[in-house]
Amino acid sequence: MNAGKLLSYIILAIVVIAFVVSIALKGFLVTVGAFLTLFIFSFLYKDNPYYKFAEHLFVGASAAYWMSMGFWKTMVPNLFGKLYPPMVAWAVPALKNNPAQPLMLIPLVLGILLLMRLSSKAGWISRWALAFIVGTTAGLNLVRYLRSDFIQQINNTVFSLYVTNASGFDLGATISNVIIFGGVICGLIYFFFSKEHKGAFGAGARTGIIVLMITFGASFGYTVMARISLLVGRMQFLFGDWLGMIR
Amino acid sequence: MRRTVPLVITLIVGTVLIVAEFVPHKPFGNLGDKFSMYFDIIAVFAFILGGGNLVRVHITKISRKKADWPFSAVTLAGFALVLAAGLFKIGNPGGIRGDVAVVGSLFNDLYIFIFTPLQASMFALLAFYVGSASYRAFRAKTVEATILLVAAFVILLGRTPFGLWLTGGFTGSWEFLQVPNLANWIMDVPNLAGQRAIMIGIALGVISMSLRIILGVERTYLGQDND
Incomplete structure (x- = not known):
């Protein structure tokens, strides 16, 4: 075993012992938060496995965080809750008596088309959903920027x-x-x-x-x-x- | 089918939204709000697509034992833990009917003790690199660089108690020379002028790009034919 590897094992042992002691003294969640902070700051020395651990955890956790928030804050109330309210009444009772809106099939179908991107053969069909997104952005932004960032800014300058x-x-x-x-x-x-x-x-x-x-x-x-x-x-x-x- | 239909969809959606802005009556009345909502819903599908792609990439990395593959397992574990806590509302005081991010739920704990420290530390880390990069980039070699440096320095100093302590001696008609006052003046006058010029420039760019997209002149978002 060379010196570098031995040193990395010693550091790992110190981190593990400090982690366990910290859990005993301060509790699990605060310890996790503190160690993840230190792992990120360890990059100031150089790229290392502790930083990579925190970095990879951040990628996975943030993707899942935004997926969960999107599901409960947008998809359930605005899609399922409007398309067929009884479908989500068990989770959001307030939506139970809302009238069904069949037009909400449009974003559902476009969303499913977007997921076709994961298929190698039918991936091209995701362009239809992408075209809707791009068209909506272009249509809304054209007027919005014309009004608030162009005309309004000129108006404020005169x-x-x-x-x-x-x-x-x-x-x-x-x-x-x-x-x-x-x-x-x-x-x-x-x-x-x-x-x-x-x-x-x-x-x-x-x-x-x-x-x-x-x-x-x-x-x-x-x-x-x-x-x-x-x-x-x-x-x-x-x-x-x-x-x-x-x- | 592969290129024409998306172009037609973009043309129709974009045109309808512009018309809706000028014709606030049926059937265009609230189309802007409706399409914005559709956009938000499709964006959630895009999150799902991103999550699916993330899982696929990291499973491939693990199965082929590529370099640093154990860290891919960390990504997948973090993803699975937060997703399960969020979707199933594990430990939520209100059960499945409670708010997803309510205080006391596992999802909220993970947000506060994993997501927030990681995100804040990542951005805080940039403070060091911005400092060292700015030292190398903004060494006052030209007049423009000196102006930038002085403006940044005044803003930095003006937003700290040290700035007031340093120039607090200027009183009466010389009060405007206090660094916090200078910082406020820079923000309210020359900075405002520059921001407005940039905003007007960006607006013109966005308007022309939107028109190019709606009219089908700009097609790069469709990717290659073999995609």
Whole structure:
């Protein structure tokens, strides 16, 4: 037995002993949560079997979680509960007196067609269900984005560039409004590639880059903050709920 | 049949939904809501498809004893445990009639003590990598990179008590120089302008792509002919 293998067995023994002791002291579920957290963080050292264990468990558990939630929160009340309510009355009595809606056969049939993807011979028929999904997404998104992200955003950007308040001219608000208005225009100029970015147009595009860089910096800062707050949460769990060092 | 029918389905569904938006009367009235519900139901079938595919892939890996096959057994065990707890509502205080995620059920316990720690730790792990990657990527080599770095730094500092402690001395007419105020200004003014430009750009992209899909110009979602 080489040194590397011996070390890995020693580490395994330590993990198992620590796991058993932790269960005895803190209970099974908290111990599992704590060890899975440590397994994930072990990746900071390098890829290892403990991380792989946690990673594979995460894949299986999350797939089953979303399947279960989808079944009880969507399929039972919205499909079976509307198609033929008595079928699910034993699990959801509130649906018992709902009128049957034969049109719900459409999503049922399309869903079954989608599952045909698992068959190598009849897999092509799943495209029909996929076409429905894609068509619905395209149809809904076209109008939704046109209304809320295009017209509404333009509408919100068209405002007064000379702001006054009770005491007269408001310099701060005026500067802010000018920056917002000019920033949107310059940002859009940067995204417009049908004309070469030269001269005044090029100056607008360069200003657009600055505005976009500030936006990306702000988004980046917020992302890092969100990740750090998750890290703090994990540390609170480890040192508080598990080890009891934070009260 | 293999390519024409899906194209016709996409054309009809997409067109009907657009018309429904402009004709809020029968038979189009609530078609948007109905189709959204159909979409959600089919999405659950997609979850089932994904779960079935996951099981198939990992069973194949185990049966052929491919590299790291024992971890596939972990995936399948985790999948089976959570699925059984969720579908059969094991340990649910309300029995089969109780809410699937009610406090006290095995499914909820698995969510809190397995799913949440794994998910939160995975994302928390990214804090370290985002930190090291940003150090390498954003070394202030250009004006643009410097602007990005300064904006990110101000936002980070402005959202912590340290930022206020550091610049709390600026009072009165200089109060705007306090880092939290600067962070708020960046978020409310230049960041807003950039976000709007991006949103308008994305909206134009989505609208044109939706039209291409509905009219059958864009067909990549159908895959290859031999699929």
